Amino acid sequence: xxxxxxxxxxxxxxxxxxxxxxxxxxxxxxxxxxxxxxxxxxxxxxxxxxxxxxxxxxxxxxxxxxxxxxxxxxxxxxxxxxxxxxxxxxxxxxxxxxxxxxxxxxxxxxxxxxxxxxxxxxxxxxxxxxxxxxxxxxxxxxxxxxxxxxxxxxxxxxxxxxxxxxxxxxxxxxxxxxxxxxxxxxxxxxxxxxxxxxxxxxxxxxxxxxxxxxxxxxxxxxxxxxxxxxxxxxxxxxxxxxxxxxxxxxxxxxxxxxxxxxxxxxxxx
Amino acid sequence: xxxxxxxxxxxxxxxxxxxxxxxxxxxxxxxxxxxxxxxxxxxxxxxxxxxxxxxxxxxxxxxxxxxxxxxxxxxxxxxxxxxxxxxxxxxxxxxxxxxxxxxxxxxxxxxxxxxxxxxxxxxxxxxxxxxxxxxxxxxxxxxxxxxxxxxxxxxxxxxxxxxxxxxxxxxxxxxxxxxxxxxxxxxxxxxxxxxxxxxxxxxxxxxxxxxxxxxxxxxxxxxxxxxxxxxxxxxxxxxxxxxxxxxxxxxxxxxxxxxxxxxxxxxxx
Numbered sequence: 001x002x003x004x005x006x007x008x009x010x011x012x013x014x015x016x017x018x019x020x021x022x023x024x025x026x027x028x029x030x031x032x033x034x035x036x037x038x039x040x041x042x043x044x045x046x047x048x049x050x051x052x053x054x055x056x057x058x059x060x061x062x063x064x065x066x067x068x069x070x071x072x073x074x075x076x077x078x079x080x081x082x083x084x085x086x087x088x089x090x091x092x093x094x095x096x097x098x099x100x101x102x103x104x105x106x107x108x109x110x111x112x113x114x115x116x117x118x119x120x121x122x123x124x125x126x127x128x129x130x131x132x133x134x135x136x137x138x139x140x141x142x143x144x145x146x147x148x149x150x151x152x153x154x155x156x157x158x159x160x161x162x163x164x165x166x167x168x169x170x171x172x173x174x175x176x177x178x179x180x181x182x183x184x185x186x187x188x189x190x191x192x193x194x195x196x197x198x199x200x201x202x203x204x205x206x207x208x209x210x211x212x213x214x215x216x217x218x219x220x221x222x223x224x225x226x227x228x229x230x231x232x233x234x235x236x237x238x239x240x241x242x243x244x245x246x247x248x249x250x251x252x253x254x255x256x257x258x259x260x261x262x263x264x265x266x267x268x269x
Numbered sequence: 270x271x272x273x274x275x276x277x278x279x280x281x282x283x284x285x286x287x288x289x290x291x292x293x294x295x296x297x298x299x300x301x302x303x304x305x306x307x308x309x310x311x312x313x314x315x316x317x318x319x320x321x322x323x324x325x326x327x328x329x330x331x332x333x334x335x336x337x338x339x340x341x342x343x344x345x346x347x348x349x350x351x352x353x354x355x356x357x358x359x360x361x362x363x364x365x366x367x368x369x370x371x372x373x374x375x376x377x378x379x380x381x382x383x384x385x386x387x388x389x390x391x392x393x394x395x396x397x398x399x400x401x402x403x404x405x406x407x408x409x410x411x412x413x414x415x416x417x418x419x420x421x422x423x424x425x426x427x428x429x430x431x432x433x434x435x436x437x438x439x440x441x442x443x444x445x446x447x448x449x450x451x452x453x454x455x456x457x458x459x460x461x462x463x464x465x466x467x468x469x470x471x472x473x474x475x476x477x478x479x480x481x482x483x484x485x486x487x488x489x490x491x492x493x494x495x496x497x498x499x500x501x502x503x504x505x506x507x508x509x510x511x512x513x514x515x516x517x518x519x520x521x522x523x524x525x526x527x528x529x530x531x532x533x534x535x536x537x538x
Contacts, residue, residue: 058478058479058512058533059332059478059479059533061330061373061479061481063328063349063357063373063375065349065350065352065355065357066350066352080332080334080361080368080371081334081335081367081368083334083335085511085535086334086478086535088332088334088371090359090371092349098350099349099350102349102357102359102373103373104330104332104371104372104373104479106332106478106479106533108478108511108512108535110509110510110511110512111510111511112510113508113509113510113511113536113537113538114468114469114508114538115507115508115509115510116468116507116508117506117507117508117509118434118435118504118505118506118507119506119507165387166387199383199385200383209327209328209355209375209377210327210328210330210373210375210481212330212479212481212531214514214531214533216506216507216509216512216514217509218510235387236387237386237387237388237485237518237526237529238384238385238386238387238388238485238526238529239382239383239384239385239386240379240382240384240386240485240486240526241379241380241381241382241384241487242354242377242379242380242382243327243377243379243485245483245485245529247529249506257506257507257509260506260507260514260516260531262481262483262529262531264327264328264375264483266354266355266377267382268382269382269383
């Protein structure tokens with residue numbers, strides 16, 4: 001049986017107690033280096049597979065300092081502190097002596113508490129009522145690993161298609177029916193083409209500088225989602241001085257908020 | 270002339286090239302350790318005062334791993350990478366051999382670009398039309414350093430006051446007419462009492478686990494705001510399994526979005 005390309009990209013060998021080694025996967029190559037969403041998943045997975053890890057991911061911040069070159073990379077993980085219910089981690093992704101990414105993560109043991117959501121899933125057609133959006137052939141291989149059904153905010157083809165808002169909403173799931181886990185969810189948080197394209201009506205240079213994911217679901221809840229469609233919606237608060245912030249919310253198709261994610265993105269326009 | 274208590278809390282002595290020493294300021298004491306907003310400002314200031322720092326703060330993430338004890342603390346700063354327009358930093362706040370906080374920050378040189386905001390300031394009365402909300406006497410000293418004018422979402426006095434939403438919106442400014450800078454703005458991002466109080470109608474144990482601030486304004490733009498009121502509004506997407514996420518937006522009184530901020534907060538209810 002062939003390894004799913006998501007799991008293949010996340011394969012890490014232990015070098016020492018606090019260092020793992022991976023290799024860039026050609027199918028996840030993006031405009032400059034690997035797709036940031038897969039890098040976020042790798043950094044999360046490096047912590048998840050530590051033997052003394054407790055609980056589920058609660059918060060992950062990844063800073064993209066420099067492009068990752070094709071080939072091997074090392075992930076250094078450091079357990080900062082473990083309390084009764086939370087565990088703090090720092091990590092870096094490096095190649096040779098050069099740090100490419102830094103990350104921090106909080107893991108937590110969740111308890112039954114009072115719960116509520118104030119971010120209801122938008123009213124949208126079911127995934128079965130929306131056609132699959134075929135990935136544009138000029139785009140990266142990794143897009144074919146996902147089945148996307150765009151509800152609003154399709155990539156603009158020309159400046160005439162410039163949108164007055166940065167909103168894209170879509171149903172998305174793994175095209176290979178791989179089940180959902182926190183690493184896959186972190187990748188889904190980054191699944192939106194740069195919002196500046198939508199506002200300007202075409203390609204402009206852009207790249208994520210820093211991304212934070214907050215996970216609202218446990219591993220057991222994500223396992224229940226399985227390979228069902230997830231509703232993902234992203235927008236922007238402000239574009240200013242060469243940077244914009246993107247906010248993404250992801251729900252299960254039954255309306256359970258799975259993750260909220262924020263990123264700041266460099267652009268040139 | 271007496272040092273403003275905000276600046277007094279941010280006083281740091283250089284110990285070595287990559288280590289600064291500070292001391293907790295009694296007036297900023299909160300329920301457990303210092304107010305998180307002042308800790309965020311200290312971690313940002315430790316980077317701001319590095320001689321090789323470039324640009325203005327763009328993104329700051331602070332992870333609160335353990336309570337800071339009264340007394341001295343060290344801030345270790347590490348410059349990870351400098352590109353043409355951005356600079357990545359990692360830092361830690363420690364006491365003895367114990368790490369209390371980790372942080373990452375991105376600084377950036379901003380350029381004139383196409384700009385827009387999709388988060389207009391809500392329509393609210395002017396600060397002059399809203400009375401000053403006196404800080405409750407049982408609360409911490411540091412609240413008296415701010416002039417708050419609550420528009421919605423006042424702290425509930427009893428379970429009967431439980432609110433159906435987590436929204437608080439207020440005008441806020443430094444009570445001592447200290448001008449605005451990025452460190453002060455980071456503190457303002459954390460100026461909301463825990464949102465769970467609002468939903469449950471009273472005090473429950475709660476504390477910020479991780480906070481991220483994105484800065485949308487340059488130092489020059491913040492200097493223009495000066496000591497004018499800032500509109501600050503916070504809400505929550507979801508409460509689940511002992512944690513909730515808070516999102517805060519801050520605008521100048523003229524409607525310029527200054528910062529967006531996100532945090533994940535532990536609670537017991």
